[in-house]
Structure formats: structure tokens, C-alpha cells
Amino acid sequence: MRTFNWAILGLGTIAHKFAQDLALVPQARLHAVASRSLAKAQAFAATYGVPHAVGSYEALLALPDLDVVYIATPHSEHHAHALLCLRAGLPVLCEKAFARSASQAQEMIEAAQRRGVFLMEAFWTRFFPAIGQALEVVRAGAIGEVKHLVADFGFASEYNPTGRLFNPALAGAPCWISASIRFLSASFF
Numbered sequence: 001m002r003t004f005n006w007a008i009l010g011l012g013t014i015a016h017k018f019a020q021d022l023a024l025v026p027q028a029r030l031h032a033v034a035s036r037s038l039a040k041a042q043a044f045a046a047t048y049g050v051p052h053a054v055g056s057y058e059a060l061l062a063l064p065d066l067d068v069v070y071i072a073t074p075h076s077e078h079h080a081h082a083l084l085c086l087r088a089g090l091p092v093l094c095e096k097a098f099a100r101s102a103s104q105a106q107e108m109i110e111a112a113q114r115r116g117v118f119l120m121e122a123f124w125t126r127f128f129p130a131i132g133q134a135l136e137v138v139r140a141g142a143i144g145e146v147k148h149l150v151a152d153f154g155f156a157s158e159y160n161p162t163g164r165l166f167n168p169a170l171a172g173a174p175c176w177i178s179a180s181i182r183f184l185s186a187s188f189f
């Protein structure tokens, strides 16, 4: 099995967690990191033993042997950063929330389709064993026909008006965060 060379675009909180966990995946190697600050990228690369560190997101596109980019910027930026990579023919794993709007999401999907490259939202809960088990129960008809599913996710966070959770410029909400996701059973099952 071949090893995939990953890059991380945007080196905030989740990027560190991703780098730590990627080290546990046998067929994955952290090949490059990109930040708006070269010093930050170099410090990150030194921490995780990453061979390439660049001081702009655009500079990532010129690196050789890159297989896939993990986009870890605030979701206000996902559309622009995903298009940057996809239009260069680079597959993308994009953090959630995927985009600011359905039209942005559609444009990202079309860009991936046009270049024939992989694009996915980093919706990791979808891969929890518990979700797989729930799907098995539903598919087996153990609870009858499912008409509707409601899932809620919420947490309390320290108020930081400039951070991505509260700052409207970063598509944050100026109040306690509570995300609610509703799926129609038809689209989920």
C-alpha cells in the first residue's frame, strides 16, 4: 500500500491535533505545512518533523509530491482555500463547517468534479463505530421505518470576540454557540 503525503493549510488548534493523530496512521505522512507566517510554519514543522514549511497558502501549490491537503482554517475561509487547492488539482479534506452557504459548497463540489479530484468534509463523527452500529440497527429494520433524524451538538466556550466562534467576520456567532444539524432520513440512510 502506498503512503500518502499530506499537507496542512492553516496552523491553528485543530491542525495540531490533526498532526498528532496523522502520526498514528500507517499510510500517511505529514509532508508539508502552510501558514500565513513562515516562522509559525517552521515552528510547527520542527515540532512534528515535517520536511516542508511554507509562509503562504499559495506556496503550498508549488511543492512536489503532495497528495492531499487538509484545510484547517476558519470556515469563513474554506471556500477560497478549497478552491485554491482544487483548481491546482489537489485533493482536499476540508474542516467543518464545510462552507458559509450552499452556493459556496456547490462551487467547491463542482471544482472538484471538474478536476476529478477528491473532496470531503472532515466530518469525523460519521466514522464512529457507534454510528456504524446505529446504521446497522436501522437497516435491519429493528426500530421500524425511520422517518426523521435530529442531531444536536453544542458546547460552552470562553467569550473571545476576535476568535472564530464569536467573530462574525470569521462566520462566528456573537453568542453562545449551539449547532443543530437536521437530516432527512432519506439523505442520511
Ligand SMILES: NC(=O)c1ccc[n+]([C@@H]2O[C@H](COP(=O)([O-])OP(=O)(O)OC[C@H]3O[C@@H](n4cnc5c(N)ncnc54)[C@H](OP(=O)(O)O)[C@@H]3O)[C@@H](O)[C@H]2O)c1
Pocket: 010, 011, 012, 013, 014, 015, 034, 035, 036, 037, 040, 072, 073, 074, 075, 077, 095, 096, 097, 122, 124, 164, 170
Ligand atoms: N473536526 C473537528 O472536530 C473540529 C474541531 C475544532 C475545529 N474544527 C474546525 O477546524 C477549523 C479551524 O478551527 P481551529 O479551532 O483550529 O481555529 P483556529 O485555532 O482559530 O485556527 C485557524 C487557523 O486558520 C488560519 N487562518 C486563515 N485565515 C484566517 C483568518 N482570517 N483568521 C484567523 N485565522 C485564519 C490561521 O492559521 P495560520 O496563521 O497558520 O495561517 C489560524 O491559526 C474550523 O473550521 C473549525 O470549525 C473542527
